[in-house]
Amino acid sequence: xxxxxxxxxxxxxxxxxxxxxxxxxxxxLGQFVGAVPGIGPVMAMAIAIPFxxxxxxxxxxxxxxxxxxxxxxxxxxPAILMNTPGTPDAAATALDGYPLxxxxxxxxxxxxxxxxxxxxxxxxxxVLITVSAPLAVLALxxxxxxxxxxxxxxxxxxxxxxxxxxxxxxxxAALGMLAATVGTDPQHATPRFYFGFFxxxxxxxxxxxxxxxxxxxxxxxxxxxxxxxxxAGIEIAPDGDPADQRVTWAEYWACRYTLLxxxxxxxxxxxxxxxxxxxxxxxxxxxxxxxxxxxxxFGKGNxxxxxxxxxxxxxxxxxxxxxxxxxxxxxxxxxxxxxSAFMIHGIQPGPLLFEKxxxxxxxxxxxxxxxxxxxxxxxxxxxxxxxxxVSAPESIIFPTALLLCFVGVSLxxxxxxxxxxxxIFAVLGYVMNAFGFSVVIFIIAFFLGPxxxxxxxxxxxxxxxxxxxxxxxPIAFVLIxxxxxxxxxxxxxxxxxxxGKLPS
Amino acid sequence: xxxxxxRLSGLFFVLxxxxxxxxxxxxxxxxxxxxxxxxxxxxxILAVIIGIFxxxxxxxxxxxxxxxxxxxIKSTLIVGILAAGLWLISHFGFxxxxxPLALIxxxxxxERRPLWIGIGVIGMPALIWFAVTLLLQRPLP
Numbered sequence: 001x002x003x004x005x006x007x008x009x010x011x012x013x014x015x016x017x018x019x020x021x022x023x024x025x026x027x028x029l030g031q032f033v034g035a036v037p038g039i040g041p042v043m044a045m046a047i048a049i050p051f052x053x054x055x056x057x058x059x060x061x062x063x064x065x066x067x068x069x070x071x072x073x074x075x076x077x078p079a080i081l082m083n084t085p086g087t088p089d090a091a092a093t094a095l096d097g098y099p100l101x102x103x104x105x106x107x108x109x110x111x112x113x114x115x116x117x118x119x120x121x122x123x124x125x126x127v128l129i130t131v132s133a134p135l136a137v138l139a140l141x142x143x144x145x146x147x148x149x150x151x152x153x154x155x156x157x158x159x160x161x162x163x164x165x166x167x168x169x170x171x172x173a174a175l176g177m178l179a180a181t182v183g184t185d186p187q188h189a190t191p192r193f194y195f196g197f198f199x200x201x202x203x204x205x206x207x208x209x210x211x212x213x214x215x216x217x218x219x220x221x222x223x224x225x226x227x228x229x230x231x232a233g234i235e236i237a238p239d240g241d242p243a244d245q246r247v248t249w250a251e252y253w254a255c256r257y258t259l260l261x262x263x264x265x266x267x268x269x270x271x272x273x274x275x276x277x278x279x280x281x282x283x284x285x286x287x288x289x290x291x292x293x294x295x296x297x298f299g300k301g302n303x304x305x306x307x308x309x310x311x312x313x314x315x316x317x318x319x320x321x322x323x324x325x326x327x328x329x330x331x332x333x334x335x336x337x338x339x340s341a342f343m344i345h346g347i348q349p350g351p352l353l354f355e356k357x358x359x360x361x362x363x364x365x366x367x368x369x370x371x372x373x374x375x376x377x378x379x380x381x382x383x384x385x386x387x388x389x390v391s392a393p394e395s396i397i398f399p400t401a402l403l404l405c406f407v408g409v410s411l412x413x414x415x416x417x418x419x420x421x422x423x424i425f426a427v428l429g430y431v432m433n434a435f436g437f438s439v440v441i442f443i444i445a446f447f448l449g450p451x452x453x454x455x456x457x458x459x460x461x462x463x464x465x466x467x468x469x470x471x472x473x474p475i476a477f478v479l480i481x482x483x484x485x486x487x488x489x490x491x492x493x494x495x496x497x498x499x500g501k502l503p504s
Numbered sequence: 505x506x507x508x509x510x511r512l513s514g515l516f517f518v519l520x521x522x523x524x525x526x527x528x529x530x531x532x533x534x535x536x537x538x539x540x541x542x543x544x545x546x547x548x549i550l551a552v553i554i555g556i557f558x559x560x561x562x563x564x565x566x567x568x569x570x571x572x573x574x575x576x577i578k579s580t581l582i583v584g585i586l587a588a589g590l591w592l593i594s595h596f597g598f599x600x601x602x603x604p605l606a607l608i609x610x611x612x613x614x615e616r617r618p619l620w621i622g623i624g625v626i627g628m629p630a631l632i633w634f635a636v637t638l639l640l641q642r643p644l645p
Binding site: 164165167168170174178185188190191193220223224225226394399400403404406410411415419420423430433453458460461 | 509510513514517524528532533534536539540541542543544546547550551553554557558560561564566574575578579581582583586587590593594598602605606609610612613614615620623624628629632636640641642644645
């Protein structure tokens with residue numbers, strides 16, 4: 001247990017004016033860049049690190065935390081207002097956020113995203129602060145077999161999103177995994193499907209694929225659909241009900257179980273290196289839909305859909321720091337950047353960090369809580385600003401969004417080639433939408449594909465072809481059983497729904 | 505009710521799965537004869553899955569595709585403009601091409617008001633340049 005004096009001294013460090021100022025700047029910058037497709041919080045952190053050289057360690061890391069947390073909130077803005085998620089994890093938010101915004105309730109949708117994001121983030125921060133050490137030990141027990149079982153569970157939960165055609169859902173998932181096989185194979189490092197383009201030797205850039213299929217494809221459709229009418233990017237009725245522009249306590253409280261489920265999924269997946277917020281957001285969304293009394297309302301502007309997605313993807317952020325601070329293992333690219341910031345300032349993350357730098361760590365925890373509060377305040381103002389921006393004519397919004405995607409993807413994937421890939425996948429996304437194949441399933445499979453293949457090959461090597469050896473991995477066994485139960489429940493529910501739709 | 509679109513897309517995926525299995529994988533994946541999973545194992549599994557479920561889609565088509573509703577001609581035109589714009593950016597740079605590209609896209613969308621065209625063609629590219637080059641100190645494409 002740390003001494004109380006160290007905890008209090010750390011928290012006092014966090015509440016200095018300089019620290020408050022830089023955390024606030026980080027949150028503002030994060031919310032701004034998070035709203036720009038392609039740039040996102042990770043890119044913003046990478047750019048911001050050199051600017052933190054001259055700052056104190058706590059101020060520097062607090063600033064980067066602010067950027068990361070602000071980016072999580074900012075990422076939901078284009079997803080909700082324009083149906084153009086800038087990051088794959090925000091795609092789940094767009095499923096219900098955009099329909100709600102289209103119904104003239106953009107502020108309600110963005111505020112629900114903000115509240116859910118801050119709720120998830122704060123919960124995972126509390127978990128980090130209180131029980132990070134035992135969770136890290138548990139996370140360490142997650143070897144390849146357990147990770148494979150977890151990915152299988154993730155696929156089974158997400159299967160609930162497949163829609164009305166199982167064949168189309170499976171084809172979309174197979175195509176996503178096929179796209180993920182481009183580049184070097186994880187076991188032998190031999191090239192696959194690179195067609196002489198050495199730029200894709202490391203695989204197709206996630207930013208290009210995700211933004212192309214999710215954002216550009218949607219912009220293309222809406223640009224082509226506009227038929228010369230100069231309407232606003234988003235319509236808000238001037239005489240609308242004021243209740244449509246806010247989230248009431250009753251509405252928030254009604255989502256409490258969805259929020260709790262989302263934060264638990266996000267925290268659990270965040271504590272494991274490499275699974276990421278995209279899987280968490282979609283697992284939470286699929287879970288909320290399956291648990292709902294009215295699953296048909298999902299995809300049509302259900303607040304639970306926004307709450308599920310945002311609470312889960314934001315909860316990943318705090319939990320990502322659990323293996324980082326306790327073991328020195330970064331759980332994500334964002335966490336790896338935080339490690340680099342620590343190391344630039346001469347601090348080595350790892351098991352001795354709490355012992356040697358206790359005051360700094362509790363200062364960091366204080367900065368994280370401050371960032372959450374500031375996220376809420378800045379978000380309330382920022383959401384209104386973005387809604388005003390998106391209320392400009394579509395003829396200016398969409399070309400600008402396209403150019404921003406060009407710039408963002410170029411920065412994220414290293415140049416023109418990344419933009420070309422983005423355009424190719426935009427066309428693919430457009431065609432898939434037209435033929436009724438789920439782009440979202442494609443993206444999830446693309447994201448989880450390499451992890452599945454890698455952990456599958458490691459698992460086969462570990463089990464030596466003997467499936468009964470799975471009994472020696474109790475966590476994996478439980479996860480596989482859970483996956484089976486999930487599939488059974490989805491199947492039972494869809495049969496019931498099908499029976500309900502039959503004419504009497 | 506039968507859905508010819510789904511039957512056709514099912515047929516496409518059957519053919520795609522076969523081309524993938526018999527042509528693309530043998531020519532585009534290096535052969536390795538050791539390891540629990542070989543480089544071609546996963547693509548082969550996926551090719552089989554795509555083929556089988558493509559066939560299932562042909563036999564049992566789903567209802568619901570937006571094929572008829574999609575504005576294909578205008579979308580193709582916009583993709584063509586973007587591809588040409590990208591090619592020009594790679595030769596002349598983003599700063600030079602961005603304004604005419606934004607102008608063409610706005611005109612295609614039907615915008616004719618000088619003020620909005622001015623904002624879109626001069627204001628927004630200037631803002632992007634300011635944010636990326638000056639504020640973030642990163643190069644434009």
